[in-house]
Amino acid sequence: MSDSCEYIICGGGTVGCVLACRLSHAGHSVLIVEAGPEDYNEQIMSPVAAPHLHGTQFKYNMMTVEQPGLGGRSVPNHGGKLLSGSSGINYGLWTRGHSVDYDAWAELVGDNRWSYKNMLKYFKATQTHYDPNGSPEKYGFSGPITTTAAARTYPLRETIRESMLVAGLEYNPDTNGGSPFGFGPFTENWKDAQRQPASKAYDLSKATVLTNKAIARIELNESKTATGIVLIDGTRYAATKEVLVTCGALKTPQLLMLSGIGPQSHLAQHNIPTIANLPVGENYHDKISATFFWKLKNPEKGYALGSPAFNKPEFRHGNPMEWVATISTPHEELVKAAQADNLDLRDPYLQEPRGNVEVMIAYAPIAGGGSEFRVPFDGKHISSPVVLLLPTSRGSITLASTDPTADPVLNPNYLGTETDRAAMRAGMRLSLQIMEADIASGIVEGETPLPGYEPLTSACSDSDLDRRMQIVGSSFFQNAGTAAMGTVVDTQ
Incomplete structure (x- = not known):
């Protein structure tokens, strides 16, 4: 493959697969890089085998620091480590969310595009609703993800x-x-009694896919523009347009901080030069x-x-x-x-x-x-x-070391x-x-x-x-907030 393309996508989870599909089918050259494997074995595809995937190679099997709110216990947390990300290993619940939450989000960041009314067309485009007699004002009937209920x-x-x-x-x-x-x-997203991993639901045939490849850092130029990535083996890939970071709430802050984007005082503890002093890893919350x-x-x-x-x-x-x-x-x-x-x-x-x-x-x-x-x-x-569902407690994700393969430090402050x-x-x-x-x-x-x-x-x-x-009390593995809109990124 070429060592240069228009778009590089860091992380092959749900968002990464959607972006790789959309961009590549629009005619762009796209590289998507995933640290885990591509695998659709029987256990992954089964709608009842998710509990058996804990502790396997298909997950980031992390532990929180001791949590005062949980009696001083340290508890496990997980994220998908395979092409499709957590859509390849989760329990398949399908929950859109409350309209008021989206409206409050839009108001907070000052951009009405994120309101429920304006997001609805994307929700509908995503799904094939389980009830063909459902309201077309609320649901989609020809999207890539099929739902089922009762x-x-x-x-x-x-x-x-x-x-x-x-x-x-x-x-x-x-x-x-x-x-x-x-x-x-109880609504789920199985199809024909099988899982729908994002990398199957969204066609990646026109994108270049690298699996089992961990990213060491993002490269940025003097104007603080991302120009490419470096893998842990030293291989470099250049992006002529954009580098997109879609590593999930647990690994995205780690990659950003290793690249010099994060809280200056924390980066200094690890001798990482600060390129952008931003509250990466803060605002961390989990259900x-x-x-x-x-x-x-x-x-x-x-x-x-x-x-x-x-x-x-x-x-x-x-x-x-x-x-x-x-x-x-x-x-x-x-x-x-x-x-x-x-x-x-x-x-x-x-x-x-x-x-x-x-x-x-x-x-x-x-x-x-x-x-x-x-x-x-x-x-x-x-x-x-x-x-x-709506935790108000806030914690942080920080670096344990400069090793890209090491687990970050998780403190959700449950x-x-x-x-x-x-x-x-x-x-x-x-x-x-x-x-x-x-x-x-x-x-x-x-x-x-x-x-x-x-x-x-x-x-x-x-x-x-x-x-x-x-x-x-334990994690429900729905981590969020560590590269928040309005503080780390803008509404674009």
Whole structure:
């Protein structure tokens, strides 16, 4: 291949694959460089094998520093290390997000192009919506990513649906249509019971693809313009137009800082000359999760994964879930927490209900990474993961060394604000209320707590919930913020 092209894309994840496809099909010469392999083996393509990919060569298997909000524990974090990035190894949830979040984002950066209304055409262009009778005003029907929802009927389908209604949730058949509130079908992005990695969904045949090649740094000229890259083996490639950095929230700040773009004081600690003094790696945040396990009264009926009777072939076509609920933090609790955090009460976060937390019911004892508490996958338990959707806690990613292959230092500062803890409490109480409904209590004996601890109920204290979060809280592997629009990059 030539050592020069118009565009060099650093990182072959979802964004890198989309850009490589679009630019190369528009007639440009494009090089996309990925540190991991290209692989579509059975385990990667399976919609139920994601848990088995933790710790493999297809991931950056990192650990955070000790987290005070998690009782001083250090917990795992992951990102995809293969062509397709995390779209090649994740759990396949398909969530568009709340329209208010995009509008607040657009207002914050002063560019209305990032509003929900103006982003909608791109959302629609991305997808082939699972319901051909869905609204064409909200969804696309000819995009590269096919979605699926409620495609499998599990034994507890109606039991959980009724329990969510009893817990006060309203049914929302359109949770990906701009307002996620209530509960609705659990939406995924499998196609024909197979994963859709970005490098398959987006045609890269007209781009040059380099895999198993780690980038040491970006080269910049005297005018601070990126002119190319250097691999760790010393090979150089030049870009006549642009170098695009799409390495994800964990590795992008590392590459930028190794190239002299980052906080000057931190770069000086590693003897890296500062080319641009920018808050790279700051503003780091990640979603946190906590899970309850529920012991079934009659596991022999095949209610959960691991039971011999939980055996329909279609159950292997996706995650063992049917419903997902989204709620806001009760306003009084939110304001009280915001005051404790000295949050400006005029902040958009407080002005109207936001999708602060998500609750799912899994027909398996699914738990997030980092918690040592597990129960066997023997068909005797289901679970209810709770996920913080809008973390206000902020941490940082910094360099451990100047070695491009070394892990950076991850400090997400999980649950560092009272606002985040209040949101998680609300989600955990809802999770408990769902399983306390009469119809649900007919199929579960109760919560299975950690050894030495009492089961929790929705009437438990805040401190009980906080203590549980410290023990079982873990990453949901949705990292963000480390090269933020408005501080590190502009809206272009």
